[in-house]
Amino acid sequence: xxxxxxxxxxSNQTQRPEHRLDxxxxxxxxxxxxxxxxxxxxxxxxFIKLSRFAExxxxxxxxxxxxxxxxxxxxxxxxxxxxxxxxxADVIDGQVISGELDPxxxxxxxxxxxxxxxxxxxxxxxxVSWMRKTQYLGVDSVRFGVGADRQETKVGYKLYKSxxxxxxxxxxxxxxxxxxxxxxxxxxxxxxHPTKRGVTAVExxxxxxxxxxxxxxxxxxxxxxxxxxxxxxNKEKLMEKAVIQGVTDSTGAPFVSYYAATxxxxxxxxxxxxxxxxxxPGHNMEYRLGREYQWTVRSSxxxxxxxxxxxxxxxxxxxxxxxxxxxxxxxxxxxVVPEVMxxxxxxLTADEIKDFETRASQLNEREIVTDVAELAEVEEExxxxxxxxxxxxxxADIFGQKSxxxxxxxxxxxxxxxxxxxxxxxxxED
Numbered sequence: 001x002x003x004x005x006x007x008x009x010x011s012n013q014t015q016r017p018e019h020r021l022d023x024x025x026x027x028x029x030x031x032x033x034x035x036x037x038x039x040x041x042x043x044x045x046x047f048i049k050l051s052r053f054a055e056x057x058x059x060x061x062x063x064x065x066x067x068x069x070x071x072x073x074x075x076x077x078x079x080x081x082x083x084x085x086x087x088x089a090d091v092i093d094g095q096v097i098s099g100e101l102d103p104x105x106x107x108x109x110x111x112x113x114x115x116x117x118x119x120x121x122x123x124x125x126x127x128v129s130w131m132r133k134t135q136y137l138g139v140d141s142v143r144f145g146v147g148a149d150r151q152e153t154k155v156g157y158k159l160y161k162s163x164x165x166x167x168x169x170x171x172x173x174x175x176x177x178x179x180x181x182x183x184x185x186x187x188x189x190x191x192x193h194p195t196k197r198g199v200t201a202v203e204x205x206x207x208x209x210x211x212x213x214x215x216x217x218x219x220x221x222x223x224x225x226x227x228x229x230x231x232x233x234n235k236e237k238l239m240e241k242a243v244i245q246g247v248t249d250s251t252g253a254p255f256v257s258y259y260a261a262t263x264x265x266x267x268x269x270x271x272x273x274x275x276x277x278x279x280x281p282g283h284n285m286e287y288r289l290g291r292e293y294q295w296t297v298r299s300s301x302x303x304x305x306x307x308x309x310x311x312x313x314x315x316x317x318x319x320x321x322x323x324x325x326x327x328x329x330x331x332x333x334x335x336v337v338p339e340v341m342x343x344x345x346x347x348l349t350a351d352e353i354k355d356f357e358t359r360a361s362q363l364n365e366r367e368i369v370t371d372v373a374e375l376a377e378v379e380e381e382x383x384x385x386x387x388x389x390x391x392x393x394x395x396a397d398i399f400g401q402k403s404x405x406x407x408x409x410x411x412x413x414x415x416x417x418x419x420x421x422x423x424x425x426x427x428x429e430d
Contacts, residue, residue, distance in 0.1 A: 033065050046171075109175050209363055210312060210319035215356035219325035220308055227258040227290045234266060241269050243287055243343060244327075246295075249335055256295045256329060257337045259287035284342040292337060293329035300324045 050056070101109075193199035221244065231238055243259045261269065265285045272279055279285070298305055308323045348356075 031061070033061065108179055109172075205313075205316055205318055207311075207318045207320060210321040211363060212319075213312075214321060214363055215360040217325070217355075217359065218310075218321060218323045219327055220323045222326070222328045223293070224330050225291070228260045231260060231290075237266060237270070241266060242290070243341070245341065247337060254295070255332060256293045256327075258290040258293065258329075259341050260290050262286045262288060279345045281345055281347075284344050287341045287343055289334075289337060289339045289341070292332050292334050294332050296328040296330075298326045298328075 189204070191201045193201075227242070228235065228238060238260045241261045243261075245257050245259060246254060247257055248254050265287065268283075268285065269279075300307055305326075308326070309320050310323060312319045312321065
């Protein structure tokens with residue numbers, strides 16, 4: 001270790017001479033960003049996301065120093081400084097294709113938006129700085145999160161582990177070609193299951209919405225016990241034709257009574273089903289009480305409700321419909337509900353017809369006008385009433401209501417004619 005050397009005092013000195021500096025300054029260190037050697041440009045990277053390699057966060061030093069990003073002064077628009085071919089119009093069959101796409105084509109090439117999921121296992125692999133991971137004895141494949149030996153290989157490992165990759169396209173034409181290939185690929189028959197070996201398709205049929213019965217509301221009913229334990233014969237048919245009736249007890253509490261058809265009623269219902277005709281109006285069908293239930297109802301109006309769908313097979317096609325209501329029935333003791341109930345058909349009310357029409361309108365698609373001539377006719381039909389009203393208003397402002405030109409205007413109705421005659425009568429009286 002080096003020691004500081006002290007000068008010896010002379011015989012006539014009582015203290016050491018003061019050591020003075022000629023120039024006393026404080027060093028100031030600056031940490032400014034260097035000048036950019038070239039003009040900044042917009043670069044697109046459609047292949048992979050930069051967040052895969054690094055999670056960049058803007059520092060305060062970068063926020064306090066802004067650089068202007070300018071383009072050509074004569075254009076005054078945001079132009080592509082890298083790919084100049086983006087401004088060259090495509091020519092197909094002698095026609096120049098502009099940059100604006102048709103609304104239908106624009107919808108087809110839009111990127112799929114992945115909705116966020118609220119599953120708990122999606123948060124298992126999140127790394128939290130202030131939380132220590134639980135140590136498990138076992139192989140790394142059964143551990144959640146990133147292992148200690150994989151901290152350096154975290155980049156790209158999460159994508160490899162999930163096995164999910166987005167469909168990335170190099171340019172716009174590649175995306176259009178991929179869409180065109182889907183129309184050809186759908187024509188190829190697919191018999192083998194994509195992931196399960198040995199599973200093959202047995203039958204192929206189209207799946208369509210149930211246009212005929214979509215207007216009818218359906219509900220999923222969950223029973224905690226057998227509603228008709230004493231009816232052994234034709235139990236499936238009886239449960240198919242059963243009726244659930246909502247009633248209230250003496251205290252006003254609501255509950256549900258389950259009625260099953262009698263043997264004669266079941267025979268009558270099977271006959272009209274075979275003949276494909278509706279029940280006779282005014283014909284009383286007898287039903288007998290099975291059990292009473294407490295009910296819990298959830299519908300699409302409740303938060304977090306998931307709509308279930310079911311399929312119906314008719315004429316070689318599969319039709320799907322929605323069940324917007326889920327009813328859960330729990331058994332209760334029998335009360336004073338009548339043991340026998342008679343059911344007959346009545347005409348639909350105006351409110352019921354309106355509800356059916358509202359549900360059926362959910363399947364109606366918006367009309368898309370593709371013909372240019374037809375589109376022009378639609379625009380003219382929209383503009384004609386507005387132009388006529390504006391023309392009538394201008395004439396009224398110029399000539400006034402008492403003018404002969406205003407009263408003789410062909411666009412004025414019976415009200416203007418009566419007002420003009422009224423004004424003439426008042427002038428005669430004066």
